[in-house]
Each structure stands twice: as C-alpha cells, then as structure tokens.
Amino acid sequence: MKRSYLFIFVVLLASSLSLAQVQIEDELYSSVVGIEGKTHQGRCEFIKNQLHALGVGYVAAPFNHIVVNKKDTTMTKGENIIVRVGAGTKRIVVGAHYDAFGESPGANDNGSGVAVLLSLIKQLQDTVWNYSVDFCFFDLEEAGLLGSDYYITQFVIPQRHIAMINLDIEGTGEEVYVGPVGSNSQNIMRYVHEAAKQTGFPFFESAEFPASDQVSFEKSNLQDIAVSIVPKGDAERLSKYVRNGYKADSIDTPKVLGVMHTFEDRSRLVSPASLKMSYEFTKTLLMLLNESGR
Ligand SMILES: [Zn+2]
Structure with a gap:
C-alpha cells in the first residue's frame, strides 16, 4: 500500500472508531432522556417500546x-x-430496576442502569452465548427490592445460577465502584478484576455497598455483584456511609446522595461518558464470564 493510502486508511479507521464511541454515548444518553420524568407505567412502556423497536422478545x-x-x-x-438470550442450563442475570423513587424524575436512579441494560441487549445481539442470560428490568426496587425478590421465586434455580450483576446509579463520575465483596461474590471477583485490568478504569471495591436488587440474591445465598459509576472519592464515601448504618452525619457525605431520590435527578446531571464506562465495564465482565463457560 502506498504511504498516502495507508495514511488515509488509518485516518478513516480512527474516525470510524471514534464515531462508534460517540454513537454508543448518544444511544445510552437518549435512553436516559427517554425514561426520565415518566410515570411508573410510562417507564415500563418505554422499555417495552425500545425492545419492540429492536425486535427483541421479552417476558x-x-x-x-x-x-x-x-x-x-x-x-x-x-x-x-x-x-x-443464550443457551445452556447455567444462567447469568444482569439486572437494573426501572422504577423511580416517589416523584423523582429518576434519571440516574435508575434510568442510567436501564440505559446500560438496553444498550447491552442491543449491542450483544450477535453474541454466541455459552450461558443462558436473563437481562432483567426489575420493578419496585424502591419499595423494598420487591421485583428482584419475585424474580428469584419465579425464575431462579439455585444450582443453575452463575452470577447476578446489578446496575444501579451509572450516570455520574469516573470511578467504577464494585461490591459487596464477600462470600457471595467469590466466584465472580477474578472476572471483575480482569475487567478492571482490561478497561483500565479507576476502580474501587468494597465489602460495603448500598442496598439494591443484588441484596435479594445475597439473601438467597446466590452469587451477585453490583457495579456503579460514581464521582471521584464517592466509592469510598458510599462504602463508609453503608458501614455507618446509612447515616451521613459525621462522615463526608457522598455526592450522589445529594441528587438521588430528589427532583434534581435529571438527565442534565447525567454524563454520557459515565454511562459509557458502565457499559464498557459490564460488557467486558459479561464477555469474560461467557468465555469461562466454554
Ligand atoms: Zn436505585
């Protein structure tokens, strides 16, 4: 190849790669904009409409x-x-709750998790799965983790369960926060560490992690891990906050707590780059888990 052609080829390749990056950010962010501020029923319909547009079947x-x-x-x-999706008797669960707290627009909590889940479903459509994978949009997390509890009763066979990955609060900051690390995450953590290495994202893991749908799996003694993207320093602050019995006084208040569950939880505070970090990290983790099933 002549040098000038090679140059043009490299420029085209680089620009198409960066275009793909921008497209995934746009896709993720537009899901957050699409779901925010909707009624409970409206959020449910939004997800179904998106899946319908993708031609993806759901239960x-x-x-x-x-x-x-x-x-x-x-x-x-x-x-x-x-x-x-997928095949086989062993199953991986990836979950994000879609209900919002009270009258909050619910952009980061948890339109962000819904957005990441929708993009994973869309972008991984051609994946050859070595496992059965359930992508779950859970309802009534804010009412006491009810949706995930019912899902376990209705659909989980413990002997066939590999891992649950929970996505809740994915839309601000640049730190990957993973937890709760413990006996219920022991089968997953080496893949989590490998995902951290491969993505190179700032990473913080802790035994303490704010309660979300992963707790339902924890209570049933099933392997689980939660992944959030938070502002710098918040992973450690949130971990302390949980250790402190969910009391923010006497500690440095985590930044995310100032917005979640309030009227301020809107898409204008959500960052497309944060959503992309969550998407990339979770996709990498899922692919590593999938490889292990070969
Ligand atoms: Zn939440």
Whole structure:
C-alpha cells in the first residue's frame, strides 16, 4: 500500500472508531432522556417500546405483593420485564430496576442502569452465548427490592445460577465502584478484576455497598455483584456511609446522595461518558464470564 493510502486508511479507521464511541454515548444518553420524568407505567412502556423497536422478545412477569396487616391488607402490583438470550442450563442475570423513587424524575436512579441494560441487549445481539442470560428490568426496587425478590421465586434455580450483576446509579463520575465483596461474590471477583485490568478504569471495591436488587440474591445465598459509576472519592464515601448504618452525619457525605431520590435527578446531571464506562465495564465482565463457560 502506498504511504498516502495507508495514511488515509488509518485516518478513516480512527474516525470510524471514534464515531462508534460517540454513537454508543448518544444511544445510552437518549435512553436516559427517554425514561426520565415518566410515570411508573410510562417507564415500563418505554422499555417495552425500545425492545419492540429492536425486535427483541421479552417476558412481562407481573406480580402482586400482598401485605396482611392486623387491620387491613394492602396489595402492590408490579411487573418485571425479562429478556432471555443464550443457551445452556447455567444462567447469568444482569439486572437494573426501572422504577423511580416517589416523584423523582429518576434519571440516574435508575434510568442510567436501564440505559446500560438496553444498550447491552442491543449491542450483544450477535453474541454466541455459552450461558443462558436473563437481562432483567426489575420493578419496585424502591419499595423494598420487591421485583428482584419475585424474580428469584419465579425464575431462579439455585444450582443453575452463575452470577447476578446489578446496575444501579451509572450516570455520574469516573470511578467504577464494585461490591459487596464477600462470600457471595467469590466466584465472580477474578472476572471483575480482569475487567478492571482490561478497561483500565479507576476502580474501587468494597465489602460495603448500598442496598439494591443484588441484596435479594445475597439473601438467597446466590452469587451477585453490583457495579456503579460514581464521582471521584464517592466509592469510598458510599462504602463508609453503608458501614455507618446509612447515616451521613459525621462522615463526608457522598455526592450522589445529594441528587438521588430528589427532583434534581435529571438527565442534565447525567454524563454520557459515565454511562459509557458502565457499559464498557459490564460488557467486558459479561464477555469474560461467557468465555469461562466454554
Ligand atoms: Zn436505585
């Protein structure tokens, strides 16, 4: 190849690579914009419409959560949305809750996790899976991890469970925060470490991690790990906050706590680059797990 041609080839290759990077950021961010501020039902419909547009099949798994009190009985209706791909008897679960807290627009909590899950489903459509993989959009996390609890009852066979990866709070900062590290993550951590090495992202792991749907798996003694992207220093602050019994006084308050569950949790505070970090890290981890199943 003549040198001038080689030069043009390299420039074209580099620009198409960076274009792909920008496209994935756009795709992730537009999902956050699409889901934020919607009603509970609207968030559910948004996900179904996105999957429909992708031509991806899903199972809508409704559940009724009934609480019997002394004086009355309350019933809460929820619905998990599950995209099942792959093959084999062993299963990996990747989850993100789609409900938002109260009247919060829920962009980072957890439109960000939903966005990453949607892009993983879209971008990994041609993957040859060595495992069965359930991509789960969990409902009613904010009401007490109800969706993930029902999913386990309805769909998990413990002997066939490999790992659950939880995505909640993925949209701000530049630090990968992983936890809770412990006996329920022992089968996954070497792949997590390899993903950290391959991506080269700033990484912090801890035994303490704020409660989200991974806790449902933890309680059932199933392997699980949660991945968040947070502002610099927040991983350590959040870890201390959990160790302190979820009390922020007397410690340096984690930055993410100032926004989540409030009216300020909007897409204008969400960074496409943070979403991409979560996407890249989780994709790398998933591919490493998938390789291990060969
Ligand atoms: Zn959340």
